[in-house]
Amino acid sequence: MNTALGADGLAVELRNVGYRVDKRQIVSGVSFKVAPGETLILLGRSGAGKTTTLKLINRLLETSSGEIFVERRSQLEWDPIQLRRRIGYVIQDVGLFPHWTVEQNVAMVPRLESWPESRVRQRVREMMELVGLDVAKFAARKPSELSGGQRQRVGVARALAADPPILLMDEPFGALDPVTRAELQREFCELAARLEKAIVFVTHDLREALLIGTRIGLFAEGHLAAIYKPDEFLHSSDAEARAFVDSLGAEEGRERSSPKVTGRGRKA
Amino acid sequence: MSFWNFLINYRAEIFSRTLEHLILVAAAMLVAVLIGIPLGIALVRRPNLRRWVLGAANVIQTIPSLALFGFLIPVPFLGGIGARTATVALALYALLPILQNTYTGIAGVDPAVLESARGMGMTSRQILRDVQLPLSIAVILAGVRVAAIICIGIATIAAAIGAGGLGVFIFRGVAMVSNSVILAGAIPAALLAIGVDILLGLVEKKLTP
Numbered sequence A: 001m002n003t004a005l006g007a008d009g010l011a012v013e014l015r016n017v018g019y020r021v022d023k024r025q026i027v028s029g030v031s032f033k034v035a036p037g038e039t040l041i042l043l044g045r046s047g048a049g050k051t052t053t054l055k056l057i058n059r060l061l062e063t064s065s066g067e068i069f070v071e072r073r074s075q076l077e078w079d080p081i082q083l084r085r086r087i088g089y090v091i092q093d094v095g096l097f098p099h100w101t102v103e104q105n106v107a108m109v110p111r112l113e114s115w116p117e118s119r120v121r122q123r124v125r126e127m128m129e130l131v132g133l134d135v136a137k138f139a140a141r142k143p144s145e146l147s148g149g150q151r152q153r154v155g156v157a158r159a160l161a162a163d164p165p166i167l168l169m170d171e172p173f174g175a176l177d178p179v180t181r182a183e184l185q186r187e188f189c190e191l192a193a194r195l196e197k198a199i200v201f202v203t204h205d206l207r208e209a210l211l212i213g214t215r216i217g218l219f220a221e222g223h224l225a226a227i228y229k230p231d232e233f234l235h236s237s238d239a240e241a242r243a244f245v246d247s248l249g250a251e252e253g254r255e256r257s258s259p260k261v262t263g264r265g266r267k268a
Numbered sequence B: 001m002s003f004w005n006f007l008i009n010y011r012a013e014i015f016s017r018t019l020e021h022l023i024l025v026a027a028a029m030l031v032a033v034l035i036g037i038p039l040g041i042a043l044v045r046r047p048n049l050r051r052w053v054l055g056a057a058n059v060i061q062t063i064p065s066l067a068l069f070g071f072l073i074p075v076p077f078l079g080g081i082g083a084r085t086a087t088v089a090l091a092l093y094a095l096l097p098i099l100q101n102t103y104t105g106i107a108g109v110d111p112a113v114l115e116s117a118r119g120m121g122m123t124s125r126q127i128l129r130d131v132q133l134p135l136s137i138a139v140i141l142a143g144v145r146v147a148a149i150i151c152i153g154i155a156t157i158a159a160a161i162g163a164g165g166l167g168v169f170i171f172r173g174v175a176m177v178s179n180s181v182i183l184a185g186a187i188p189a190a191l192l193a194i195g196v197d198i199l200l201g202l203v204e205k206k207l208t209p
C-alpha cells in the first residue's frame, strides 16, 4: 500500500517524468494527477511532447526518469499488456483494422479478454449506441465504408468497449472537417460528463481544450508549464498561454461572429 | 516422327518427367516458403540484417542458373549430383521474391493500425497473426506465385545435373537436334507454369480479406 498517492480513486499520476532518445531530452519533469470524472487536456504546439507523454502512460514508450502510477500501482508492477487493456486509446488516424467489420473492431478488447460471446455482443450494441451509430446499419460494415466522423466514433466505441477506467486521446478529432469536429466534440463532452473516466486528451486547439477540458495542462518544449482551470487559462499572464489565447482571438476576428466558448468546468 | 506421334509414343515418359518436375518445384517451394516467410517477417524489425539478407538474396538471383547448379555440386551435404542439389538451387532462387514480398507486405501495414493494436493491448503474436499477416497475405502470396513460376522455368536446367524433370527432353532434344523432343519438355513446362499461376491466383483471391 502506498499511502502517499493522495486522493481516493486516483487513476493516473505522473511524477517528474522524463523521456530521452539517445541524448535528446524530449520530455522532462512532467508531473500531474488525473482522477475519475476529470478530463485533463494536454495543450501545446506540435512537437511540444504531448504525444510522447501520452505514450509513456500506456507504455508504448518507456520512461527514462520519474515514475508513473496507474490506478495507484507503479507502472512497472503492471504487465504492459494488462495495463493497456485497462486504458482506452484513441488516436487521430483512428487505426481501425481495415479487414475487420465495425462489430469486430469494437469487440476487440472484450474478445482479447475472453468475455463470453453473448456479453461481447451486447456490449458492442451498447457502445455503438453510445457513440451514435445505428447498429443495424453499421455493425457489418468495413472501415472503408465509413466517413471520417463515423470512423472516429467507432474508434471511441472500441476504446470504451472493455470499460477501461482511463482514456487516452491524441488529437482524436484533428483530422475531421470543422462541422463534424464540432459535432463530435459536443457529443464527447456529454459522454465524458456521464462516464466517470479519467481522461487525458491531447490537442493543439485551445477552443477544443476549453470546451472539453476540466483542466488544461500547457505543454511547451517538453515541459508541462502549468495546469489551469479553463476560465483561468484565458487570463493567464504566461507568454505561451497568451500566444494560444491570441490565436483564438485572431480566429474569432476572422470569422466575425465570435462563437461562444464555454468550458465544462466540472470538478476543476 | 511428327510432334504428335512423339507425344503419343512418349506419353508415359512425359507424364513421369512432369511429375518429377512438379515434385522438384514443390520441394524447393516448400523450403523457400518455410525459410522465406519467417525470415521476411524477422527482417521488418531488423534493418541491419535486412540489408545483408536482401542483398545476398539479390546476388543469388543474378547468378546464371547453370552456374549455380555447378557451384553447388562440390558443396558437402547440400551438393552432389541429383535432385537434392537441384532442390537447394531452386529454393535459393525462390527465396528472393518470397522474402522481398513478405518484408514489403508486413512493413507496409498502416502504422496507425499497428499503434492502435499495440495501444489496445494486443501481444506481438496476436498482432502478427490477426493484423500483420492478414493485411499482407495478398502481397506475400504474390511473391510465392512469382517464385513458383521462376522455379518451374529454372527447374528445366536441373536435368543438366541429373535431377530429371522436363529439362531431360529439352537437353535430349538439343542433342538430337529435334524440335519435337524439345517441345515435349517445353510445352508441359509452360502449361505447368500457367496452371500453377492460375491456382495460386485463386488461393490469393480466397485469402484476401
Ligand SMILES: Nc1ncnc2c1ncn2[C@@H]1O[C@H](COP(=O)(O)OP(=O)(O)O)[C@@H](O)[C@H]1O
Residues within 6 Å of the ligand: A021, A026, A044, A045, A046, A047, A048, A049, A050, A051, A052, A053
Ligand atoms: N522516436 C523519436 N525519436 C526522436 N525524436 C522524436 C521521436 N518521437 C518524437 N520525437 C521528437 O519529440 C518531440 C515531441 O514529439 P511529440 O511528442 O510527437 O510532440 P507533439 O505530440 O506535442 O506534437 C518532437 O520534437 C519530435 O520531433
Ligand SMILES: [Mg+2]
Residues within 6 Å of the ligand: A047, A050, A051, A052, A170
Ligand atoms: Mg502529437
